Amino acid sequence: MSEVTPHPNLVQNYARFPLRFVRGAGCWLYDEDGRAYLDCLSGIAVNALGHGHPHLTAAIREQAGQLLHTSNLFGIAPQERLAERLCAASFADRVYFCNSGAEANETAFKIARLWGNQVHGGSKPRIVAAEASFHGRTVGALAMTGTAAYREPFAPLPAVDFVPYGDVGALEQAMRPDVSALVLEPLQGEGGVRVPPAGYLQQARALCDQHQALLIFDEVQTGIGRTGDLFAYQHEGVVPDVMSLAKGLGGGVPIGASLMREELAQLLTPGTHASTFGGNHLACAAGNAVLDVVQGDGFLPGVRTAGARIAAELQRLLGDAAVEVRGRGLLIGAQLRSAPLPLLRACLDQGLICGVAGSNVLRLAPPLIIGEAEIDALVERLAAAWTACPIA
Ligand SMILES: *Cc1c(COP(=O)(O)O)cnc(C)c1O
Helix, strand or coil: CCCCCCCCCCCCCCCCCCCCEEEEEECEEEECCCCEEEECCHHHHCCCCCECCHHHHHHHHHHHHHCCCCCCCCCCHHHHHHHHHHHHCCCCCEEEEECCHHHHHHHHHHHHHHHHHHHCCCCCCEEEEEECCCCCCCHHHHHCCECHHHHHHHCCCCCCEEECCCCHHHHHHHCCCCEEEEEECCCECCCCCECCCCCHHHHHHHHHHHHCCEEEEECCCCCCCCCCCCCCHHHHCCCCCEEEECHHHHECECCEEEEECHHHHCCCCCCCCCCCCCCCHHHHHHHHHHHHHHCCCCHHHHHHHHHHHHHHHHHHHHHHHEEEEEEECCEEEEEECCCCHHHHHHHHHCCEECEEECCCEEEECCCCCCCHHHHHHHHHHHHHHHHHCCCC
8 A cells, every 4th residue: 555645635534445436447546656455345235236337427417518517507417317206116195306315315305394384384393313323514414413422513503303213202202293304324334333223213203203394305315226225215115205316326426305295395495405416417418327327127136145144254254353343234333342443454565445433333335346356355355354454
């Protein structure tokens, strides 16, 4: 690894690894020295189709040569097409496009306010969210994020009440008629790849119905096939009122989306909300190309099969060092007994890119196109890293 010194003209808000990648192909990334790394993080669950995917690349190229952006003052055909497809594949009637996960959650926050203020006469000032959640870094999304380290430097934030994730009793306590929305990840990503107990999401839905609160699912990380279903909510058939998407949707081109029921879409009249870039031609061409592949025959079963094999290999490899291997599809976490950073560095030494989540969780989120040969390489490299750096 050649050294990357912190750049004097960049804000030092990231702790970067000393690597710069210059090219990618499939599940592989190549650094400045031409060394190959197996990408098992996908730019944090973004590169759903890996790197240089021919269909996505061709779609972006073609759109770039035709038209990049016109603003939402005009109709945008690729945006209309992507909205039609997202609605046809989900509970939603309408889509609002933006550029990131945080922005999609900001939209959800504003819908919750309109629901409380306009539909319920200001009687629903409270929003409930989960501890250890992650919803993004803008002020509204941060307000819903139940992780103290991210929040505290920016207090005071809009008030949100937090409940322990997966605890039905705590949810019953928190949910009251003055709650406008409950915001949950159907499977927590950043918080440590935490799968809720069976029935938790059903209970959440029932409590929202009882108190006329919106159920908002943040599927920024879990959406677009990551968990082996197109959307994670489909696993248990618990349908939200609003859903946030971003990360995998553009396969690496920035795009976010808020999907919602008709009744809620009616609240977002002209003047209430907007984005200059949101859903432009280029981003939506990328989104459509990603959907072409992810909705193809056998693609999602392939995600489930690959995920099951990786989880089993991880369990076998880590043995007693892993408290638990968990996740769904190709969002996999191994809860370790100590900090995973030394192991992460040992993986990089072996040409393998992994991630961390929550406290002491090794996270794997490879491209959804990962095949048998790459999984073999993953197992081999992870085993070598583990030998070099076993952590207690
Ligand atoms: C990454 C993430 C976000 C934030 O997305 P940005 O595009 O970084 O704003 C929000 N929610 C979840 C669940 C995420 O994983």
